[in-house]
Amino acid sequence: MYTNWTELEQACKSCEKCNLCHTRTNVVFGMGNPKADILFIGEGPGENEDLEGLPFVGRSGKLLDKMLAAVDLNREENIYIANIVKCRPPQNRDPFPEEQEACINWLRNQVMIMKPKIIVCLGRIAATKLIKPDMKITKEHGIFFEKNGVLMMATLHPAALLRNPNNKPAAFDDFLKLRAKLEELHLTT
Ligand code: URA
Numbered sequence: 001m002y003t004n005w006t007e008l009e010q011a012c013k014s015c016e017k018c019n020l021c022h023t024r025t026n027v028v029f030g031m032g033n034p035k036a037d038i039l040f041i042g043e044g045p046g047e048n049e050d051l052e053g054l055p056f057v058g059r060s061g062k063l064l065d066k067m068l069a070a071v072d073l074n075r076e077e078n079i080y081i082a083n084i085v086k087c088r089p090p091q092n093r094d095p096f097p098e099e100q101e102a103c104i105n106w107l108r109n110q111v112m113i114m115k116p117k118i119i120v121c122l123g124r125i126a127a128t129k130l131i132k133p134d135m136k137i138t139k140e141h142g143i144f145f146e147k148n149g150v151l152m153m154a155t156l157h158p159a160a161l162l163r164n165p166n167n168k169p170a171a172f173d174d175f176l177k178l179r180a181k182l183e184e185l186h187l188t189t
Contacts, residue, residue: 001109005034008109012086018102020087020095026053030082030110032075037187038178039116040064041107042083043125043157044095050088055081060158064122067158067172071179078189082110084126100129111150117187119150120178123157142174144181153178 002008013027028045031054048058056064064081065074073079085095085103095103111119121127127135131145131152145152155174156167182189 001105001112003113005113008106008113012106015086015103015106018087018099020085020089020099023090024087025050027086028053028055028083028088029086029106030080031055032080033077034080034110034114036077036079036114037117037189038073038079038120038182039111039114039118040079040081040120040122041126041130042081042122044083044085045088046092046159047088055083056158060162063158063161067175070172071175072189080110080114080116082107084129094125100125104129116150117185118178118181119152121152121154123154123160127154141170142177144177151181153181 002011009029012029015021015027028049042055045055046058046060048061049055055061068074068079075081084107085099086106087103089095089099119130121130124135124137127137131147131154135154137154137156141153141155143153153174156171161168161171
């Protein structure tokens with residue numbers, strides 16, 4: 001485990017712990033403010049993210065940024081965004097359990113250094129890996145769970161919202177619950 005963020009990022013960027021290293025263009029370590037109280041976690045990089053080396057820079061990222069802005073959050077200042085796997089799974093398939101397992105210590109190390117107060121899981125993959133294996137995101141999104149002193153909540157993945165815009169109000173409600181929780185905890189953003 002690294003105690004220094006820059007050293008962690010450098011080590012992660014040369015990772016060869018699973019086969020995804022052979023097909024990636026860039027490792028997507030994450031972006032945002034590592035001193036923030038809130039950490040958002042997606043599934044894994046898509047094509048744009050792989051090419052740019054940054055998380056959520058494609059269409060779903062644009063939607064995510066809009067929802068964040070509506071509750072006064074943004075990745076430049078008051079949140080950090082990372083993924084369960086740091087390298088793109090070919091054809092954007094779900095990352096295999098063994099790929100998630102090979103990668104998860106990078107995320108654990110990020111959490112260890114950041115010490116976020118709140119973790120928001122974007123979608124089923126992050127929610128089942130981080131909150132509980134039997135998490136039912138359609139029923140349990142927007143609910144806060146406490147794990148090791150950290151509040152964790154899942155919301156619908158922005159890519160799922162692009163496929164099914166009818167779910168946007170429900171996801172937006174989760175962001176309002178997040179805002180209310182930040183206020184309750186006096187976490188200034
Ligand atoms: N979807 C994700 O889960 N993560 C990204 O970084 C981009 C799209």
